[in-house]
Amino acid sequence: MDYTEQPNQRWGGGSVVLVDSVTRAGESLVVSRRRVAAETPTGPAPTPRDAATGRGHLQSGPETPRLAKFHVPEIVFGSGSLSEAAHAAARLGARRPLLVTDEGLLAAGWPQQLSRHLHDAGMRPAVWSGVTPNPKDHEIAAGHECYRAERCDVLVAVGGGSVIDAAKGIALLAGNGGVITDFEGVDRMVNPIPPMVMVPATSGTGADVSQFCIVTDTLRNTKITILGRALVPDVSVVDPQLLTTMPDWLNAATGLDALTHGIEAYVSRAHNPLTDHHALQAISLVGGHLERTMDHPLEQESRVFMAQAALEAGLAFTNAILGAAHAMSHQVGGLLDLPHGVINGILLPHVVRFNAEPDPARFVPIAQALGFAEVSGGRCSDAMAEDAAEWAAEEVRRLADELGVPKGLAEIGVTEDDVAQLATMTMADACLSTNPREATRDDIEALFRQAL
Ligand SMILES: NC(=O)c1ccc[n+]([C@@H]2O[C@H](COP(=O)([O-])OP(=O)(O)OC[C@H]3O[C@@H](n4cnc5c(N)ncnc54)[C@H](O)[C@@H]3O)[C@@H](O)[C@H]2O)c1
Numbered sequence: 001m002d003y004t005e006q007p008n009q010r011w012g013g014g015s016v017v018l019v020d021s022v023t024r025a026g027e028s029l030v031v032s033r034r035r036v037a038a039e040t041p042t043g044p045a046p047t048p049r050d051a052a053t054g055r056g057h058l059q060s061g062p063e064t065p066r067l068a069k070f071h072v073p074e075i076v077f078g079s080g081s082l083s084e085a086a087h088a089a090a091r092l093g094a095r096r097p098l099l100v101t102d103e104g105l106l107a108a109g110w111p112q113q114l115s116r117h118l119h120d121a122g123m124r125p126a127v128w129s130g131v132t133p134n135p136k137d138h139e140i141a142a143g144h145e146c147y148r149a150e151r152c153d154v155l156v157a158v159g160g161g162s163v164i165d166a167a168k169g170i171a172l173l174a175g176n177g178g179v180i181t182d183f184e185g186v187d188r189m190v191n192p193i194p195p196m197v198m199v200p201a202t203s204g205t206g207a208d209v210s211q212f213c214i215v216t217d218t219l220r221n222t223k224i225t226i227l228g229r230a231l232v233p234d235v236s237v238v239d240p241q242l243l244t245t246m247p248d249w250l251n252a253a254t255g256l257d258a259l260t261h262g263i264e265a266y267v268s269r270a271h272n273p274l275t276d277h278h279a280l281q282a283i284s285l286v287g288g289h290l291e292r293t294m295d296h297p298l299e300q301e302s303r304v305f306m307a308q309a310a311l312e313a314g315l316a317f318t319n320a321i322l323g324a325a326h327a328m329s330h331q332v333g334g335l336l337d338l339p340h341g342v343i344n345g346i347l348l349p350h351v352v353r354f355n356a357e358p359d360p361a362r363f364v365p366i367a368q369a370l371g372f373a374e375v376s377g378g379r380c381s382d383a384m385a386e387d388a389a390e391w392a393a394e395e396v397r398r399l400a401d402e403l404g405v406p407k408g409l410a411e412i413g414v415t416e417d418d419v420a421q422l423a424t425m426t427m428a429d430a431c432l433s434t435n436p437r438e439a440t441r442d443d444i445e446a447l448f449r450q451a452l
Pocket residue numbers: 102103104105108132133134135159160161162163165201202204205206207208210211212213214223242243244245246247250253254257333340341
């Protein structure tokens with residue numbers, strides 16, 4: 001097969017699926033949405049208010065998309081599943097996998113365990129651990145150099161989103177050459193890339209199932225988004241045991257990241273009934289279990305629920321894409337090299353209010369998933385939908401307070417002088433195109449000021 005003719009074909013098999021660009025995902029799914037009334041033989045046409053009840057959000061709702069795509073890697077989930085990553089790599093033909101990780105994970109001991117499993121399965125892994133949080137463009141280049149020098153064949157990563165994104169970046173360069181910042185945007189890679197097995201060590205980013213790769217562009221001090229179907233890993237091995245070594249701040253930050261993924265995916269312009277289900281489930285799981293993991297860090301059950309939350313949030317947002325909170329967060333993260341989930345936790349209540357202002361109905365199921373009880377049966381009025389949306393924004397802030405997240409961006413180092421530049425760069429972020437409410441540059445500036 002001539003891979004150069006198949007832009008999104010991956011080594012390791014699978015069918016060719018052309019990627020929707022973010023814009024196309026946003027436009028085609030939204031523009032093609034139509035009322036089902038004319039084609040519904042029985043019963044009255046659903047009204048927009050039906051959405052406000054939250055009932056039926058898994059099935060029909062008031063509109064149905066003509067086209068819904070849902071991509072997902074093979075997933076192995078369960079405590080003690082780490083060894084499965086070695087079997088997965090072997091199945092993908094690995095002989096000399098590059099095991100990508102970082103210093104924090106090495107201190108926790110998980111890469112050493114995985115390396116032993118790889119050896120036991122007959123492979124000779126090379127280990128590269130040069131990633132730092134918010135992975136930098138030059139780190140990806142160094143990892144790629146190692147991959148080439150060691151003549152590796154498959155990427156295996158164990159770590160948080162930074163390690164997983166670094167592994168994706170290395171795979172991208174292995175197939176396409178060049179420098180990582182050349183690939184900013186949607187579907188910029190043309191050649192196939194090596195197989196990838198991902199083992200997430202945080203309960204947050206969903207990078208192990210997503211088509212995103214987020215890298216810090218150190219020249220422009222921003223985080224660039226690289227998006228493409230080819231970046232969906234082949235296998236994700238989710239072992240909740242790995243979460244027990246996370247420090248508290250990281251558990252809090254990544255849990256808030258998962259919550260932001262669930263909420264932004266649910267209201268995204270590119271959401272569909274397949275993503276809605278996972279988004280609401282993720283929101284509910286974070287609401288029900290994140291605080292407990294902080295109080296009882298070694299308790300397995302709540303870790304399993306948080307691992308599932310992160311996974312389901314990932315499945316939702318990789319297909320529905322995200323919104324303004326992430327578009328803004330990427331700029332702050334690039335400027336200040338701070339934990340992604342903490343920035344999201346600060347921004348999210350403000351973005352929820354902004355998006356709910358013209359259309360609060362979509363936020364009712366979100367509020368319910370977080371525990372808002374007042375509209376559990378029957379329909380709800382516009383006023384009640386507004387109440388539910390405001391309650392959801394306050395609940396996100398309450399959770400952030402409980403987790404010790406700073407109240408505003410100023411506390412983490414953002415100043416009034418940064419706002420204009422942050423807003424300008426937000427307008428160019430791919431995640432903004434699926435935000436449910438059109439946001440002008442002035443809107444984004446105002447949001448940054450509110451969040452200061
Ligand atoms: N690709 C995607 O789809 C996607 C989605 C959301 C976020 N992200 C990106 O992911 C990055 C954030 O990732 P993250 O929040 O998972 O954290 P991280 O990977 O940046 O890790 C933060 C620190 O925690 C340590 N650590 C991680 N897991 C640990 C564990 N189990 N035990 C002990 N220490 C551990 C690491 O060594 C590191 O020092 C950001 O760059 C963000 O932009 C990517």
